[in-house]
Amino acid sequence: MSEPHVHRDSVPLRRLEAFSDGVFAIAATLLILDVTVNGSPLSAELLRIWPSYAAYAVTFVSIGIAWVNHGTVLSLIEATDRRFVLLNILLLTFVAFVPFPTRLVALHILDDEARAAMLLYGITVTVGAFVFTGLWFYAAKGRRLLKPTADEHLVEGISRSYLAGPFVYVVATLLAFVSPLVSAALFIVIALFYLLESSLFARH
Amino acid sequence: MSEPHVHRDSVPLRRLEAFSDGVFAIAATLLILDVTVNGSPLSAELLRIWPSYAAYAVTFVSIGIAWVNHGTVLSLIEATDRRFVLLNILLLTFVAFVPFPTRLVALHILDDEARAAMLLYGITVTVGAFVFTGLWFYAAKGRRLLKPTADEHLVEGISRSYLAGPFVYVVATLLAFVSPLVSAALFIVIALFYLLESSLFARH
Amino acid sequence: MSEPHVHRDSVPLRRLEAFSDGVFAIAATLLILDVTVNGSPLSAELLRIWPSYAAYAVTFVSIGIAWVNHGTVLSLIEATDRRFVLLNILLLTFVAFVPFPTRLVALHILDDEARAAMLLYGITVTVGAFVFTGLWFYAAKGRRLLKPTADEHLVEGISRSYLAGPFVYVVATLLAFVSPLVSAALFIVIALFYLLESSLFARH
Amino acid sequence: MSEPHVHRDSVPLRRLEAFSDGVFAIAATLLILDVTVNGSPLSAELLRIWPSYAAYAVTFVSIGIAWVNHGTVLSLIEATDRRFVLLNILLLTFVAFVPFPTRLVALHILDDEARAAMLLYGITVTVGAFVFTGLWFYAAKGRRLLKPTADEHLVEGISRSYLAGPFVYVVATLLAFVSPLVSAALFIVIALFYLLESSLFARH
Numbered sequence: 122m123s124e125p126h127v128h129r130d131s132v133p134l135r136r137l138e139a140f141s142d143g144v145f146a147i148a149a150t151l152l153i154l155d156v157t158v159n160g161s162p163l164s165a166e167l168l169r170i171w172p173s174y175a176a177y178a179v180t181f182v183s184i185g186i187a188w189v190n191h192g193t194v195l196s197l198i199e200a201t202d203r204r205f206v207l208l209n210i211l212l213l214t215f216v217a218f219v220p221f222p223t224r225l226v227a228l229h230i231l232d233d234e235a236r237a238a239m240l241l242y243g244i245t246v247t248v249g250a251f252v253f254t255g256l257w258f259y260a261a262k263g264r265r266l267l268k269p270t271a272d273e274h275l276v277e278g279i280s281r282s283y284l285a286g287p288f289v290y291v292v293a294t295l296l297a298f299v300s301p302l303v304s305a306a307l308f309i310v311i312a313l314f315y316l317l318e319s320s321l322f323a324r325h
Numbered sequence: 326m327s328e329p330h331v332h333r334d335s336v337p338l339r340r341l342e343a344f345s346d347g348v349f350a351i352a353a354t355l356l357i358l359d360v361t362v363n364g365s366p367l368s369a370e371l372l373r374i375w376p377s378y379a380a381y382a383v384t385f386v387s388i389g390i391a392w393v394n395h396g397t398v399l400s401l402i403e404a405t406d407r408r409f410v411l412l413n414i415l416l417l418t419f420v421a422f423v424p425f426p427t428r429l430v431a432l433h434i435l436d437d438e439a440r441a442a443m444l445l446y447g448i449t450v451t452v453g454a455f456v457f458t459g460l461w462f463y464a465a466k467g468r469r470l471l472k473p474t475a476d477e478h479l480v481e482g483i484s485r486s487y488l489a490g491p492f493v494y495v496v497a498t499l500l501a502f503v504s505p506l507v508s509a510a511l512f513i514v515i516a517l518f519y520l521l522e523s524s525l526f527a528r529h
Numbered sequence: 530m531s532e533p534h535v536h537r538d539s540v541p542l543r544r545l546e547a548f549s550d551g552v553f554a555i556a557a558t559l560l561i562l563d564v565t566v567n568g569s570p571l572s573a574e575l576l577r578i579w580p581s582y583a584a585y586a587v588t589f590v591s592i593g594i595a596w597v598n599h600g601t602v603l604s605l606i607e608a609t610d611r612r613f614v615l616l617n618i619l620l621l622t623f624v625a626f627v628p629f630p631t632r633l634v635a636l637h638i639l640d641d642e643a644r645a646a647m648l649l650y651g652i653t654v655t656v657g658a659f660v661f662t663g664l665w666f667y668a669a670k671g672r673r674l675l676k677p678t679a680d681e682h683l684v685e686g687i688s689r690s691y692l693a694g695p696f697v698y699v700v701a702t703l704l705a706f707v708s709p710l711v712s713a714a715l716f717i718v719i720a721l722f723y724l725l726e727s728s729l730f731a732r733h
Numbered sequence: 734m735s736e737p738h739v740h741r742d743s744v745p746l747r748r749l750e751a752f753s754d755g756v757f758a759i760a761a762t763l764l765i766l767d768v769t770v771n772g773s774p775l776s777a778e779l780l781r782i783w784p785s786y787a788a789y790a791v792t793f794v795s796i797g798i799a800w801v802n803h804g805t806v807l808s809l810i811e812a813t814d815r816r817f818v819l820l821n822i823l824l825l826t827f828v829a830f831v832p833f834p835t836r837l838v839a840l841h842i843l844d845d846e847a848r849a850a851m852l853l854y855g856i857t858v859t860v861g862a863f864v865f866t867g868l869w870f871y872a873a874k875g876r877r878l879l880k881p882t883a884d885e886h887l888v889e890g891i892s893r894s895y896l897a898g899p900f901v902y903v904v905a906t907l908l909a910f911v912s913p914l915v916s917a918a919l920f921i922v923i924a925l926f927y928l929l930e931s932s933l934f935a936r937h
Contacts, residue, residue, distance in 0.1 A: 132396040136342060138748060140392060143350030146755030150763065150829040151354065163837070163846035167853055178826060185822035188752060189815075192744040203393075207520055210389035214382060217354045225367070234367035241371060316819055336600040340546060344596060347554030355558065407597075411724055414593035418586060421558045429571070438571035445575055540804040544750060548800060551758030559762065611801075615928055618797035622790060625762040633775070642775035649779055 132206050138195060144213045145188040148220060149181050155224035176227035179312050180219060183246070186315050187216065187253070193279065194257055199268045208256045215249030226305065235301035243294025243304060250287040257283050336410050342399055348417045349392040352424060353385050359428035380431035383516050384423060387450070390519050391420065391457070397483065398461055403472045412460045419453030430509065439505035447498025447508060454491040461487050540614050546603060552621045553596040556628060557589050563632035584635035587720050588627060591654070594723050595624065595661070601687065602665050607676045616664045623657030634713065643709035651702025651712060658695035665691050744818050750807060756825045757800040760832060761793050767836035788839035791924050792831060795858070798927050799828065799865070805891065806869055811880045820868045827861030838917065847913035855906025855916060862899040869895050 156173045158166045191212075198205075222242035229238040260266040261276055289311060297304040360377045362370045395416075402409075426446035433442040464470040465480055493515060501508035564581045566574045599620075606613075630650035637646040668674040669684055697719060705712035768785045770778045803824075810817075834854035841850040872878040873888055901923060909916040 132393055133400060136346060136396050136399075139343065139346040139751065140350050142748060142751040143347055143755055144354050146752050147351055147354040147759055148357075149825070150756050150759040151358070153760075153829055153832050154358070154763070154766070156830075156833045158837070161846065162849070163841060164849035167849055177830065181826045181829065182822060185819075185825070189744055189818055189822075192748050195748075196745060206393055207389075210386060210393075213353070213389070214385045217357055217385065218360075218381065220357050221360045225362070229367060234365065237366070237368035237371055336597055337604060340550060340600050340603075343547065343550040344554050347551055348558050351555055351558040352561075355562070358562070410597055411593075414590060414597075417557070417593070418589045421561055421589065422564075422585065424561050425564045429566070433571060438569065441570070441572035441575055540801055541808060544754060544804050544807075547751065547754040548758050551755055552762050555759055555762040556765075559766070562766070614801055615797075618794060618801075621761070621797070622793045625765055625793065626768075626789065628765050629768045633770070637775060642773065645774070645776035645779055 132201055134195065134198065134201060137201055137206065137209060141191060141195075141209065141213060142188070144217055145184060145191070148217045149184040149188075151220050152177050152180055152223060155220060155227060170227075172230045173227040175309070176223050176230075179309050180223045182312050182316070183308075184216065184219065186312065187249075190253070190283075194260065197268060197271045197276070197279075198260055198266050200266060202266065205256070205259060205266060208252065208259055212249065212252045212256055215245060215252060218245055219249075221245075230301065230305055236297055239297035239301040239304045240294065242308075243290065243297055246308070247287060247290040247294050250290050254283045254287055336405055338399065338402065338405060341405055341410065341413060345395060345399075345413065345417060346392070348421055349388060349395070352421045353388040353392075355424050356381050356384055356427060359424060359431060374431075376434045377431040379513070380427050380434075383513050384427045386516050386520070387512075388420065388423065390516065391453075394457070394487075398464065401472060401475045401480070401483075402464055402470050404470060406470065409460070409463060409470060412456065412463055416453065416456045416460055419449060419456060422449055423453075425449075434505065434509055440501055443501035443505040443508045444498065446512070447494065447501055450512070451491060451494040451498050454494050458487045458491055540609055542603065542606065542609060545609055545614060545617060549599060549603075549617065549621060550596070552625055553592060553599070556625045557592040557596075559628050560585050560588055560631060563628060563635060578635075580638045581635040583717070584631050584638075587717050588631045590720050590724070591716075592624065592627065594720065595657075598661070598691075602668065605676060605679045605684070605687075606668055606674050608674060610674065613664070613667060613674060616660065616667055620657065620660045620664055623653060623660060626653055627657075629653075638709065638713055644705055647705035647709040647712045648702065650716075651698065651705055654716070655695060655698040655702050658698050662691045662695055744813055746807065746810065746813060749813055749818065749821060753803060753807075753821065753825060754800070756829055757796060757803070760829045761796040761800075763832050764789050764792055764835060767832060767839060782839075784842045785839040787921070788835050788842075791921050792835045794924050794928070795920075796828065796831065798924065799861075802865070802895075806872065809880060809883045809888070809891075810872055810878050812878060814878065817868070817871060817878060820864065820871055824861065824864045824868055827857060827864060830857055831861075833857075842913065842917055848909055851909035851913040851916045852906065854920075855902065855909055858920070859899060859902040859906050862902050866895045866899055 156170070156177055158170055160166050201209075222238065222245050225238040226235075226242050229235050257279065261280060264271070264276070267276065293304055293307040293311065296307055360374070360381055362374055364370050405413075426442065426449050429442040430439075430446050433439050461483065465484060468475070468480070471480065497508055497511040497515065500511055564578070564585055566578055568574050609617075630646065630653050633646040634643075634650050637643050665687065669688060672679070672684070675684065701712055701715040701719065704715055768782070768789055770782055772778050813821075834850065834857050837850035838847075838854050841847050869891065873892060876883070876888070879888065905916055905919040905923065908919055
């Protein structure tokens with residue numbers, strides 16, 4: 122029953138994309154539910170909650186970048202198997218969890234609970250990044266699930282880049298023990314780096 | 326008016342997939358809205374609410390597995406008819422209901438309301454599983470909606486597996502009368518079983 | 530600039546479907562956010578809030594049926610034009626509004642605010658049904674947007690059925706002045722009628 | 734590594750559409766979560782909160798119109814590059830932010846916090862409109878990403894129209910300093926203008 126068994130559990134790429142796109146889009150859009158304001162006058166409150174805007178913007182863009190990378194992986198894959206599908210569900214579990222620590226960071230980055238909030242944020246993003254890297258290497262190892270046409274140079278470049286990624290997040294997370302604000306700043310710098318890298322270098 | 330009537334109410338498979346993927350993805354992603362924290366210090370609170378993380382993770386993965394199985398069913402189907410579409414809507418009614426009992430379990434698994442919470446969780450999952458099995462047998466009976474190419478061995482294997490599934494959930498639900506914690510543990514074991522089964526056995 | 534103008538504003542059918550499927554799926558799934566419970570003991574509370582379950586189930590199925598009918602309309606259409614797209618956005622405005630009156634009915638159907646809640650529910654559903662009928666007749670009038678292959682008998686049957694639909698909702702809404710409970714019961718009967726009609730009559 | 738690098742980061746148009754459709758649909762549908770009612774009698778409260786209905790309807794339709802325009806841009810594009818994808822994520826960051834100022838306007842348009850609420854609403858919509866215009870000009874400049882078949886007259890017409898759009902919003906926003914109610918009225922007029930323009934002029 123091996124062949125049928127494999128067939129039975131693999132999901133067409135098209136539906137994997139649709140489900141993943143849905144989770145990425147919903148997780149990003151739900152972030153706005155945590156931007157709230159109490160007290161008055163409203164104009165002063167709207168200025169006071171600037172960490173909420175920053176947390177919203179940085180996390181929305183970070184989820185967007187993760188979605189771009191996810192698209193890159195899927196575009197290089199010929200087909201899924203059951204383990205790939207389950208790793209993908211595990212990845213989405215972390216993507217959809219992100220709004221919770223984001224809310225905590227927005228609320229507490231300026232008070233003395235900042236360390237706990239940044240640690241939870243950092244752990245979520247870091248473990249999620251490791252799962253993402255695992256997803257890629259599961260597909261790429263021995264070109265297990267890759268398209269025959271996927272360029273070997275490109276595959277190796279992605280492997281190097283995805284291997285390094287999570288460790289940058291480890292550093293940013295550990296920095297929360299030294300200073301939660303510096304840790305938060307590094308997460309912002311990482312998001313900006315991705316944006317600028319593509320603006321400056323993508324076209325030559 | 327029989328022919329037009331049938332045509333009028335059947336929905337293209339593509340849109341059924343899109344609507345179902347949407348409901349699965351939203352139900353799973355909304356779970357995070359029920360992970361909340363009050364009180365201080367934050368670090369202690371974040372540890373205290375571990376049942377929320379467990380409920381979130383187990384339910385997210387369970388919805389993901391249900392989505393995989395739903396994908397298997399749709400991949401074997403040639404076309405829909407109106408009854409299949411309505412059974413599918415009934416199934417989604419249960420899928421989208423899951424965040425409510427999940428929230429209750431996360432809040433009450435460690436207090437003396439645990440039994441009521443686990444019973445509602447178990448009933449929701451169990452009835453949902455029976456509807457899912459009904460959806461499959463409606464499509465598979467006499468190969469009513471199946472693709473001509475759907476392998477008979479595969480179809481029979483799925484029928485056996487989907488027939489057994491709901492009864493496992495019946496047992497897990499009834500265990501809540503004995504011990505809500507044991508019931509919860511069994512739901513975790515079932516989710517882990519699906520994950521491990523595929524990791525260990527999917528490839529030979 | 531007439532030709533370019535028309536082209537500029539029409540949206541490919543595929544994206545209209547994706548956006549509409551998204552709104553239908555989200556509106557239905559958000560309903561669960563309004564099923565909440567306070568007080569204790571939990572077991573008694575879970576029984577006391579049965580109107581919440583009924584409101585959830587009836588509205589989820591009703592949105593599902595509206596989605597099926599929407600699929601029927603789009604499956605008969607060759608292309609969109611800008612007015613059709615805007616009528617569709619107007620329809621979705623009502624679909625996405627439904628969770629609000631549903632929440633009020635669930636909370637108030639058994640107290641002396643039931644009339645106001647049922648009236649808002651009924652008005653929302655009724656006006657939405659009229660917009661839906663308007664969408665269909667805009668597309669079907671003189672076969673403006675229909676596929677050349679769309680069967681004329683089928684088109685006329687749909688026209689009759691969609692013309693009658695909203696008036697059933699008018700009656701159910703006006704009944705709230707006599708008795709909110711009878712009005713609610715009629716909305717349940719209408720949903721059941723759609724389900725039973727297809728179960729009993731769809732196949733011969 | 735230039736060629737692979739470009740390929741690595743570009744996302745297939747199909748997934749860009751799916752992710753964008755998701756964010757537009759969710760942002761629009763989440764608006765209903767901010768229509769709430771407290772106090773009694775319910776019938777009086779339901780009339781009192783009319784600004785919530787107006788804010789919901791105007792913003793839902795405005796997001797719908799933005800989605801139509803987004804569809805127009807994507808329908809003229811041959812392929813994406815990484816900068817286009819990132820500009821699109823930036824645009825969606827503003828689209829998904831809209832429910833927050835909408836909630837504030839609904840709550841405060843009739844009290845003395847109206848100015849701050851309308852300013853935040855106006856700034857969000859205006860900056861979003863500038864990003865949208867930037868997205869278009871990035872794609873259209875030197876026909877960088879356009880389909881070879883995209884009509885030059887049409888492209889120029891869109892460029893003129895999208896260049897003017899944001900400035901209308903600048904005026905509506907600045908009007909909040911004079912009168913928040915007049916500013917709100919202008920945003921309603923702009924939405925109605927788009928609807929009427931198409932109803933009256935789209936077909937000749």
